[in-house]
Amino acid sequence: LVLAGDLLKTLFPCMLCRFLLFPRLGRNAVLYAGIGVAAGHNFPFWNRFRGGKGVAVTCMTLFIFSPGFGLLSCVLGGCLVLLSKSLTLGALAIPLLFLLPAFTVYGSEAGVLSCILAAMMLQKHFLPFLDYLHGNGTKIDLIAKAQSKLRERK
Template sequence: MERGLCLLLGYLCGCFLTAEAVAWRHAGQSAAALGSGNPGMANIASQLGRSWGAVVLLGDIAKTILAWLLGRLLCPGLALAPLWTGLGAVLGHNFPFWRGFRGGKGVAVTCACLVLFSPLWGGLACLGGLAAVLFSGYLPLGAVTIPVLFVPPAFLCYGREAGALALILALTMFSRHVRGLRRMLRGEEPRKFRGKQR
């Protein structure tokens, strides 16, 4: 019961797409009509400027924090409430019902979820993802690296349920970036840092 409630709370919070609000407020149109069409920080930053991208990032983090707070308030006896609400927020962000279940890729929400649940291992996983981007220049690789790195410590430090939730987060991230990873393998994915090209 508590797990389902946390998942639902997180999903409803995640369904608020900050990028959509920013796009309509600043450009007068949906984020789907801008650039890649993805309602996320990177697309908004490339189309409307870094300051608006930062607004999207902060909004996505804020909604994840809100889900985390609601989970702790309403389900204080559930130790993994932050992870359940975080998973819900990721699913709401990626598959919002009001947008035909077509949402973002969930990188910022996933990072916020992992750090809120485990500041140490979540923070290290995020740094590992950043290192993957800096080393390779590929954003999809870095995005997938983050939850994958979190899976082993989730199992070892927090148990099977936490590990299973972390694995779902990793698979969800992979599903949102599989096209980018395929383009990367074919040499068609643009590198974030052109100086890394060989």
């Protein structure tokens, strides 16, 4: 339910900005709205600017902006999670992988806006990333966890 809420709270403002409020911006309106959604998600003023990490919000923004490259970035980030057993590495990889197509396919404005999304992700995941580099990061084996759940059901 939380994931569905994060995805919907991203979808609605991105589509609203893209098609109703700022259609002249074209698809870049999605990135502007996505930055606003991510900022509100990551730094809510009503919770003393302590919020979520913005992974689902960022993924949804990238997917709405560019379904092909957004999905590819998310899938590659997910593969990195499976290989490294680090949620942090996957979370950081997703917006970073999107930067190349953002700049080369969609132009400098889209590239800069994507950099802002990546910077917010880096800010939220910087300390866990340092922990990972020092060998102290939290590791999660999603495949073993899924297999364990399947065994419990049998």
